[in-house]
Structures are given as structure tokens and as C-alpha cells.
Amino acid sequence: MIIIEYTNIGRRAQNQDFVLSKKIGGSKALYIVADGMGGYSDGSIAAKIAAEEIANFIIQGKSIPESVLNANAELSRAIRERGVSKMGCCFAGIEVDGYIGNIFWIGDCRVYQFRNGQQIYVTQDHTMIAEMEKHGKVTYSQRERYGHIVSRGFMGSTEDTAEEHKILLLPGDEIMLCSDGLHKTMPIDVLLEMIHLGTLDLKDRNENFDDNHSFIYIKVD
Structure with a gap:
């Protein structure tokens, strides 16, 4: 597979996005883009906890719903330990197992299939x-x-469940995971064209983005 990861701060004071790509054994791999919620405390920490803890539990053999539930418990513990009232994020992920993709998400981070x-x-x-x-x-x-x-977020509650969808992957398929700071500013087909042409250089366009913006691009082989 071809994998491209990218994250940038945009015009914000802090980058609260977090991207994760991890092999989890055999033909399996996990990819997550998480976006800390603006207006809440420590959004960057919430995004990191979501991605890393979900990955840890999936590696342990937990299902996606179990992994999200257990990761939420870890976030709840972090909220108590830090003494903050609210901390949360949105995320989108895909567990790739051969030519099957198990997509899961909360909030307005997205997964596209082309x-x-x-x-x-x-x-x-x-x-x-x-x-x-x-x-x-x-x-x-x-x-x-x-x-x-957002109408649903990852905020340390047992009610914060992820929506799931299973897709079939074929050789040549392209998957794009991204935060809302990217898909609200740049059309995804334009981003794909830049990747295809070898002209991807978003750092020069950073001032065009009001928000943090991140993506993971996957091309199936």
C-alpha cells in the first residue's frame, strides 16, 4: 500500500489534530485521524488519547465498539485527573484487513473511498x-x-459510540481520512489530483486554512 500522512496547524495557535498509522499484525493495519474539539480543554490530548487507546485495544484483540468504549474510559480518567470539566474530540478511522475495510467514526472527521x-x-x-x-x-x-x-463526540462517556461501516477494497482503490479543517476548505478531488500529479505541497497553502487540517491517504495494492 501507498500511505501518505499529513497534519498542519493552519491559522490556529495550536494543532489539536492527531494522525495514527499502525500495523496490527498479519495483513491488518489501522489508520485514524482525530480532531480535538475547539472550545474545550486540552483537545490535542483528547485526540491523542482517542487514537492511541483505540489502537492499543484493537491490537489486544478487542472489537471496534469495545475499543472505543475502553478508550472512552481512559479519556474519562484523564478528565478527572486533569481536573477539567470537558475534553473531547472527533475522529475517523479504518481497520484494513486484507481487502476488507472496517470504517468507524464520531463527529465530522470523514473517510472517503474512491x-x-x-x-x-x-x-x-x-x-x-x-x-x-x-x-x-x-x-x-x-x-x-x-x-x-457536532451532534456526537468522543468525550469520555459510555454513550459516545462510533458509527461503523464495512467496505470492500479492490486493488487501486484510494482511501482518504481527514479532519473537517481539510474537507471544509479543500475539495478532496483536488487533493487527490495533487497526489496523482506529484504536486502535493500543502505547507505553501497553510495560510489558506483557518483550522488545523490533517489527512491520511491510502492506496490499495
Whole structure:
């Protein structure tokens, strides 16, 4: 497989995104992009705990739901130890096992699947806007007002469960995991074209990004 990882601070004072790529034995590998929640304490720590602890529990043989639940317990413990009221993040991940991909996510980080240059799957955001869209059209002013609000987050509660989806992978498929700071600013097909052309250099474009922005690109062989 071809793997590209990237994370950058954007115009923010701190980078609260965290990316993880890890082999977990045999033909299995795990990839996670986590995004610390703005407005809460220690978002960068929450993102790191989410990614690393989920990975640790999956390596131990736990299922994805069990791993998310146990990682939430670790986050809850960190919240108590640090004496903060709230700490959380969003994340998106994929466990690749041969030609099967087990996708899981909370919040507005995304996973895309492309085949022959065409998008064939994308996760659905857990956001207030996404919930509103289920019941009708959303106005521009509503998007401006509620666009940053997630309806589900990873915040140390047993109720913070991840949504899951299984996909079939074929040779040549491309997978993109990214934080909202990337997909809200740059079209993913433009990013893929830069990768294909060998012109990927987002550091020169950092000032175009208001938020932290991160991705993991995977090409299946």
C-alpha cells in the first residue's frame, strides 16, 4: 500500500489534530485521524488519547465498539485527573484487513473511498447541520450559525459510540481520512489530483486554512 500522512496547524495557535498509522499484525493495519474539539480543554490530548487507546485495544484483540468504549474510559480518567470539566474530540478511522475495510467514526472527521477516480463512499457527519438536512433544506444563515456544532463526540462517556461501516477494497482503490479543517476548505478531488500529479505541497497553502487540517491517504495494492 501507498500511505501518505499529513497534519498542519493552519491559522490556529495550536494543532489539536492527531494522525495514527499502525500495523496490527498479519495483513491488518489501522489508520485514524482525530480532531480535538475547539472550545474545550486540552483537545490535542483528547485526540491523542482517542487514537492511541483505540489502537492499543484493537491490537489486544478487542472489537471496534469495545475499543472505543475502553478508550472512552481512559479519556474519562484523564478528565478527572486533569481536573477539567470537558475534553473531547472527533475522529475517523479504518481497520484494513486484507481487502476488507472496517470504517468507524464520531463527529465530522470523514473517510472517503474512491475507485477509478470516482467517489463511491463517504461517511455521514454527526453534526447539527446533517440532522437538519434530514428534515429539509438548510439556509445559508443556518449553516453559518450551526456549521461548527457536532451532534456526537468522543468525550469520555459510555454513550459516545462510533458509527461503523464495512467496505470492500479492490486493488487501486484510494482511501482518504481527514479532519473537517481539510474537507471544509479543500475539495478532496483536488487533493487527490495533487497526489496523482506529484504536486502535493500543502505547507505553501497553510495560510489558506483557518483550522488545523490533517489527512491520511491510502492506496490499495
